[in-house]
Structure formats: C-alpha cells, structure tokens
Amino acid sequence: MNAAEPRSADLRQFISGNEAIAQAARDAGVKVAAAYPGTPSTEILEYVSQYPDIYSEWSINEKVSLEVAIGASMAGSRALCAMKHVGMNVASDAFMTQTLVGAVGGLVIVVADDVGLSSSQNEQDSRYWGRFAHLPILEPSDAQEAYEMTRAAYGISEQFEVPVIVRLTTRICHVKGVVINSEPESHTGTGFKKDPARFVMVPGNAKNRIPMMMARDETLKSFAADTELNRIDSGSDTRVGFVTSGAAYYHVKESFPDAPVFKLGFSHPAPIESIRTFAGDVEKLVVVEEVEPLLETELRAAGVDVYGKDLLPKIGELSPAVITPPVSKLIGEAIAESELIPTAQVFPRPPTMCVACPHLGIYYCLSHVKNTIISGDIGCYTLGAGHPWNALDTTISMGASLSVAQGLDKGRAECDENKNVLAVIGDSTFLHMGMQGLLDITYNKGNVTILLLDNRAVGMTGGQDAPSSGLNLHGEQTMQVDFRKLCEALGVKPERIHEVNPYEMPILFKALRQEVKVPEPSVIITNQPCVLTERYSKLPPLKVDADKCTGCSNCLDIGCPAILVDRRETVVKPNGKEKELAFVSIDTAACTGCNLCTKPCAPDAIIPAYNVTKIDAVEIK
C-alpha cells in the first residue's frame, strides 16, 4: 500500500452520496464497475468512469451489469454494480443464485430506491432482497456514511464471502454533504480458481450450498450484534426511543434530538436481541423505516413491543413533518402550533418534452392516427401519455411495450377488431429488454406496428451513451447497433422496416398509415438525435408573424414548450358555434428551429426570427 499522498489543507469535500460511493469504490481498490443508467443511481458510474484504475462500463441492462460484476468477483477482484430499485428486479435472476456462490473478490451491489417516485414507475423497498436472498444490507444515512459503508462493505463481503447490498434512497444519492475520505487501500486480485462445486450451480451443487447460506445467516447475525455500523445515540428524554436506518435517521434526529436512537447501519440481519435490550431502556419504541414495515414485523415476531406503520405512512418519503405529529401525540406532547403562511394554489408543472425534441413530431402524428391502442415503454417518450398528445395507453416496465402489444393484439375482443395495435420504444430500452419482445412478436406472427425511437442516447437520465450511440461510458468510439439489420435478424421482413426522419412529419404519417394496415409486424425507426446530446445541431430560431396568426392553435398540438399563448379569444362561427382562439408567440431564445410547428400552421405565420436570407448573405459577403 502506498503512503498517503499529500493532500490540501481542507479535506472536506462537498459531494453527493452517489459521488461518495464512487470515491469509496476507488479507495477500496475496485477493479470492475458496471451499471445501466437509472434515476437516482445514474451518477455513480459516471463518477467511477473518471477513475482510470477502475474498468467501468454501461452495461446493456441491470442483469448484465450484475453478471459482469459477479464474473469479476469470481476472478478474485473487487467489483461494484449499481442500479435503481426496478433494475434489481431485472438483475434478480442472477442475484438469487449468486447468493449460493457467494463472493470471492469483494462484491457490492448498490441499489437506489426512488422513494416518492420522482422518476419511476413504482415504489419498492429493496431491503426485501436481503431477506429474500439471505444477504446483508448496509444503509447509509448521508454521503459520508455512503463512503464509509461502501468501504466497509468490501471488508464484510470478503470476510464472509458474501455479496453485500448497499441500499440507498434518493435522499442519499442526491443529497450533498461534507465527506472526508479515509486512507485508500490497494486490492490484489486472487485470480480465478476453478471450483465447480461452488461456481457451477447445477442442482447437485446448488443443493450443497444452501446449508452454507443458512450457516452464513447465523454468522451475519452475530456480526450485526457486534459491528460499529450499528450504534446507540443515548438520549436524555426516554419517553420515546427510535430504531431507524438510512435517510430516516436524520429526520428522527431533527424531530426528537433528545431521544435515544438505535441507528442501524448494518440493517439486515438485524441485531434483534440488542434492540430488545434497547427497548427496555425507553418507555415506547418506534421503528422508523422507509418504506415497508420490514424491521417492525421482525421485531414484533420476536416479541418486541414496537410502534411503526400504525403511526407512519407506508408510502413516500418520511420527513420531520411526517414523523413529528404522530409520535408527539403518542407521548402526549402538544404539537407546537405555528402560524404558517397559507399554501397557494398554483397550476401543476409536469415534466415536458424538450424544445425541438424529435419525439414531438412522432407524438403529433400518433395523436392524429385514429383507432389505435398504443403500448408504451420507459423513457422520455412516456411523456407522450400527457398533454397535448395523450398518445400512450400503457406503460409497465422496461421493454414491455412490445410484449404487452403482442398480448393486446392476441387478446383483442371482437369490439377491438379494427383497432391498430402499436408499440413505442426508445433505442436504449429496446436494447435493454425490448429485443426479446420483438422476437416474440415475429416468431408468433403478431400484428404490431412498432415505433423504434432511436435518439442515440439514454435520454431520460441525461443523455448517456448506449450501443445505439456508438460511444461507450468513456466517450470512446465503439460499435454502433444497426437497428435495421437487428430488426431484420429478429424476423421483421425487410420491406416492413422503415427509417424515417421524425421532423419530416408527412413522411412519418405516410409510413404510419401504411404500416398499421399491414397485418404483420413492422418497424418504423426514427433517426434523429436527442437534443440534450452533442449530436444535435441547433438551427436558426423561429418567431410568429402576429399579423398572420389566426389563433387556430394547431401549433399547440405539437407540445413544444417554446410556443406560448399571448391571448385567447372566443369567436362565434357562422353556424352559431363558439370557437376558442389562441394567438401565439415563440420564445425565440429557447427555440432551436426544428420547424415542426411550421407544418400544422395553415397561414404560414411561423417564420425565421432573424431575416437571414440568401440575398443578405451575399450582401454581407
């Protein structure tokens, strides 16, 4: 191990939990790190990618990323794999058997729960996985602990030959706090040692590993009772004590600073007997956990009298405002009434698609095709379910658009016989888990029209690279998937595959109308880049000629956030019906000239903002 390098005087860094995890991997001597992007865990691998001593990759999906990490661990090196909570569902097949194999080189799986669903299709408590797979769980409460516990996780993983889960939540991943690093260590790989009885999980071998797993549970329970990762904050006010972990710990400290707290860093298997003793020192014991009552149930089963989800919600994030009132009531303390400023009612501001997003033209077209059932997927294009398009009918999980469409087609009732079943999926989601669905459709002769929105990026998480971009995590050139060939290989007839520029709406419309009529699988691939990436080139902005705008509001159907309504008028048409008019302008500073809004504008009122004509150009010359 090298001596510590000289450091600057202030060792206090102000970093997020995600960056702290990356630094811990670096300082633990991790050799391989893999992930698929997903909020709130995405930045972990982005930070790791800055460290040249770690091999890091964007994997194709979470299961692949875990298997890459498993392989590195089997090779005797330290490995890290990071994912969001739903990613763990994808990875779980490998995960549930890896627990029988265990770890050789330290294997740490970082799972980030999007508690409160800021950017996810569901809310899950990943602590279940530790129970399900008989694996230990560490739960940091802030960025400093994210660093320390990830370091500790490698020691635990190698000491007990066990993969370790570090469970994060959004309030750990994205909260910045003060972090001080500890001494880095180097890790020398032990090499791959053939051991089929351990590494080849056929029934005969796997059966023999189960008793090992059970014995390991007991060892880990003893460890939980002794480790410094679990501690008691003594408190002077023993009317109520708390057992808590993760982000909830600080909410408890904020709300009841004088109460005794049993803080679990190593939260599974829990040190039940130590908690039982702690319970005897306080009048009432409250378990504060995000999200499900896991520890509460285990304590109750062990005969420890606790309060928990009878007081606190099972959904969403906890906070001092959520915890204080019910617990104060429990101990008979009056809640301080302060005069609050009233809450004002303001319109919602849901996320929108970006100005000039290539998806805008696609959803404009989809919203104008009649008789459709449109199966959607996970990505920016999920926003197509919202206003003004309302052009997505289902969203379940990564890749589900295709297989759900197959079911919608095969399961259609008589009343839906004339409906056109479509699926909408992005490039990265297609490569993550959509290819299988397409193969299922072609193999089983489904009738689905597929829109493959190839914007060459994982857009929703910030434009990360994928095999569709031709660049890897480090921005280096690599292979680039040819979607036309891929779809052909998956069984789509070449004449049923169309590549279309989504800004050319008439062509897209024509392709859509043609393909929905063909009773077999077809794929329309759109080919313009995500506007958040460097591939996108801005064009000169547009403006509205107010004299020409008739207030028809057709341009608003595009859904571009740069189009603004200046005034509304109600007119009475000759037939006596009222019509709402909306006279618009364009936020020229935001507009990047994609020209989509000029297409539905009948009076040609949308024109270049700056009058750079060919004649001007010649004159300037």
Place this chain on the structure above:
Amino acid sequence: MNNEVTNILVVGIGGQGVMTAADILATSALSLGYDVKKTEVAGMAQRGGVVTSHVRFGPKVYSPAIQAGDADLMLAFEPAEALRWSSHLKGDGLAMVNTFAQEPPVVSIGLFDYPDEPIEKMRKMGVETHDYNAGQSAIDLGDRRLVNSIMLGAISDRLPFPAGTIENSLTARFKNKGEALLALNHQAFELGRKAFS
C-alpha cells in the same frame, strides 16, 4: 458563528440554474466551516418540471430537507414558483423573486391559468417579497443563464456571512471558463445586489 441552522430554499424550473445557485450558496457556507447539506429532486429537472433545492447550514445539520414554515430565505427564479413555495417560508421569512414568468405547456394549451399578480398575492399572504425582472436583465446582458448570478447577488446581503464569500465561490466556479464569462457573472452579481436592495 450563528448557532442556528439557516434554511435557504431555491426554487424555479428545469434549466434555469437553480441547482448551480444552490451549489454556490452551499460551497460558500462550507468555506466558512459550517456543516452543510443540500438536496433536490432532480430526476426530471431537465424536462421543465419544478426544481427545488434546499440548502441548510449551521454548526450541525441533520435532515437535508426544509420543512413547510421553516425557510429563512427563498430565492425564486420564477414568480409562480415563488407563490407555490411561499408556504415553506417562516412567518418572517424573506423572498427574492425573479418576475420573469415562464408558462408551462399546460397553461399554453389552456388547461390551467397562470396566477394573476403572483407577487401581490405573496405580499397579501404576509411574505416580505423583493422582486425584479432578473430574467430580462440576463437576456439584456447577453445570456439568460446569467439570471443565476443576478439572483445570487440578490440574496448576497441577506446571509449570515459577507457577500464577498458568495463572490469568491462564483469566481471559483467560473475561473476556468474564461475571463469574459467570469466578468459577466460578476457584473450580473452586482446588478442583482443593487436591484434587489
């Protein structure tokens, strides 16, 4: 050093630089030796959604999130967002508001109305509100992203430490991005300081 925790709420919409402004406030406090925590929900920040960033600093900070009724200061990059988050302020809290309004598509297409006179509404609710069209000034200075530095200038004399600390953090942030941009940001900072005083 003040023994209390100072709570600053920075609000706006995706792409306005809310998180950068909060970062500069946080690193300024950090440079003075405070414990600091900063949190935001940023998953959809680039999609024009609401962005709120909570900055808390003091001798020791526990929970990262500011509760309703607990913010000492609110730095609002958009007037409707200022109105939305007013209830997070303490009774004697202070709001600095950029009056440059940004309507979302749900308002453009007529599903919802933009509130009339949001600043006046805030004052009627009892919020001490200082307002200025920082958005227009930023555009006039040549780059709408300068709204960030104008708003930092706006708050710089209301903090429990000197305005120079923020200016130093601003310099640290922009020193590698060219002399011209650094100078422009300092100009914007001074403009905000004067305009909101």
